[in-house]
Amino acid sequence: MDEKKSEELYSRWAGLCAVFGVLESRERNKINKIFDRLVAAYCEPHRKRHTLEHILECLREFDSARNITENQNAVEMAIWFHDFVYDTSEELAKFNEPIKVCKLMDVRVLIDVDLSSLGKPWSEFQEDSRAVREEYNHVPEAVFREKRAEILQGFLDRPRIYFTDYFYEKNEAQARENLKRAIEELKSGA
Numbered sequence: 001m002d003e004k005k006s007e008e009l010y011s012r013w014a015g016l017c018a019v020f021g022v023l024e025s026r027e028r029n030k031i032n033k034i035f036d037r038l039v040a041a042y043c044e045p046h047r048k049r050h051t052l053e054h055i056l057e058c059l060r061e062f063d064s065a066r067n068i069t070e071n072q073n074a075v076e077m078a079i080w081f082h083d084f085v086y087d088t089s090e091e092l093a094k095f096n097e098p099i100k101v102c103k104l105m106d107v108r109v110l111i112d113v114d115l116s117s118l119g120k121p122w123s124e125f126q127e128d129s130r131a132v133r134e135e136y137n138h139v140p141e142a143v144f145r146e147k148r149a150e151i152l153q154g155f156l157d158r159p160r161i162y163f164t165d166y167f168y169e170k171n172e173a174q175a176r177e178n179l180k181r182a183i184e185e186l187k188s189g190a
Helices: 003-019 025-042 052-063 072-081 097-101 104-119 122-135 141-157 165-188
Strands: none
Touching: 003 025, 003 052, 003 072, 025 052, 052 072, 052 104, 072 104, 104 122, 104 165, 122 141, 122 165, 141 165
């Protein structure tokens, strides 16, 4: 991650902490330690997709949808922590405790922000898919293809991939196209 993006992330973190009133000098060390732990977690060597880049993408995507949430600060804080624990070798790969502070609509926005990558242009979607595959490089190829196709099919089987009208209108068509194409490739072995 380049220095400009790193500065943007820290600025966002510090600004969010200021909203919660924890930027006083005696608290500065605490928020810096938490930020350092977040950075360390998102820079773990097994992470290829669920990195600081992903968090920055989610934060930027959320910026365009802030006005549809009730508690913008809670959603933004949840974005920071939604992939904090990410161990692909365990049955439970994600720890989503932070979403408990959000209201239902805010949780829907958080989920839509996280899934917004499904609606990226095909080349970017493929790049993200390759990164996810690298995170699961310990899983045999045939098993990965089968399980990944099942997961993607689950999204495709929903009446709507995105909960909010904003993300539905913005991403739904492209996401469905990407998912169909990805599933076809996974099943064909391409």
